[in-house]
Amino acid sequence: MITTTALTKSYGKAQVVRDVSLHCEPGTITGFLGPNGAGKSTTLRMIVGLTRPDHGTSTVDGRPFAELPNPTRVIGTLLDPTAMHAGRSGRSTLMIAARMAGVPTGRVEQLLHLVGLGDAADQRVGNYSLGMRQRLGIAQTLVGEPAALILDEPANGLDPEGIAWMRGLLQDFADRGGTVLLSSHLLHEVQATVDHLVVISQGTVVAAGPLSELLASSSLLVRTPDPDALAGALRAARIGFGPGPDQTFAVDLRAGRVTAEMVARVALDHHVLVTELRPSDSGGLEKLFFSLTANRTGSTQEAAA
């Protein structure tokens, strides 16, 4: 539904996006994750034709965004909730979107209630809080009954209740076959919402895939009252290990070539008591995120030095 191929963009000498390729399937929510300045917004702007890439292409529903005859019927876009006319009410902002899309304007009232702005509909957007603008922006993306959504940092300015509300809305949208691409630097928000991840750092994609795969643990945590015996047993079985947290062992899974059953059998064969055997905490996305972005920062600094 949303596809980019080797998108690249430089401003002067600074290459802010380099060879970014991603693909979003219907029925999925893809999180576009990266620290500030990683090139997320620039990539999203290139997808919707607001920024011209130096190289690379992007398509929505099989064609470049700029060639969609009536884009808001295909894809709803919310890139910046502060980029709204401050002098217009929430209702007239949505009325304009509905007229442009060519959908019945009766939909506007439903959407105002859906996003919880029914009471504030006649206030000028200039008086809205960031969270209210974010809600109005979400409503605006839904006006044309699109099959896909592109949202840049949609959780910004929302309170925890608002974030939970939006999570439900997006999951509902995806469950009905919709495609969602949202960017964020809020790790926990992404972890709870998305099913696919594209992690970007310094303009390049450093990891991409289903959330479950990216978060899979790479080692087993093993605890025993007899560390020397277990160490000997593991060495004899040629299973690699290191020190784990709190006097435990961290056994390298070697991408599935070592399993919990193998470790348990080794312990059994050597009559070593094991009191804990489980996948080690991966540290979740946070660890992945920081390891990826920190590594890249380090390596490019070395490269630059």
Added chain:
Amino acid sequence: MTTIMIRPVRSNGTGVALPGIPFSRLLRVECGKATDTRAARWLLALVAASTVGLMLAPLLAPSSIDQSYTSYLGFAGVAMSVLLPVVSILTLTSEWSQRNVLTTFTQEPRRVRVVGAKIAVAALLGGGAAVFGGLVTAVGLGVAAASGRPLEANLNTGVVVGFVLFVLLNVFMGVALGALVHNSAAAIVASFVLPTAFVALGRASTFVAQWLDPSATLNWIVKGEWSGHTAQILVSVFVWVAVPLAIGLVRTVRREIK
């Protein structure tokens, strides 16, 4: 929570053609945008009020102001020439200044069509203002006649055409500046400073005075003095309308929207 409104998502398979946005729809939407904010309404009210206000001058000072049809119409023209360019500029620039071009150009990525609709709206507002100016003039003359004043009925087709062209040229000079500059404040300042600057330059250079000074051009047009000035008028319109508009359109199409 209500979720019923998010309808089952259509599967727009590739190649399923949804109809594009007709220009009439863009025109209707842009027309709404140009008139639906408090700022826009105040400005239009100000244009109307200043037209009526200026019409009081020939009515209240009959001894010092020429009591003729064209003299009255001239006062309507003055009101138009001061504020209508501002209306035109804001029609073109307000979405840039408010940054909601970000939304507009994702609703219709063919940016020239959006700008085209805005220009048409500015022209419609200008045409409406010209008609309104004519009506106010007629009322002013009616009041003067009712008070038993002798009026010189020197209105002819040439004068009316000149008045309409004068109003439209004011509108289009504002449109061109707005299309080029994209920033409301800068464009409005430029629309007041540039004509004055060219009057000053015109004193130093007869070439500037003859060919480039927009005030001279507008003066010839409103007075219907085309003979001997046609070339100058066309050059001036080219420089003040066609060139900035063309550059502005290219800039609009190329500009990165952030």
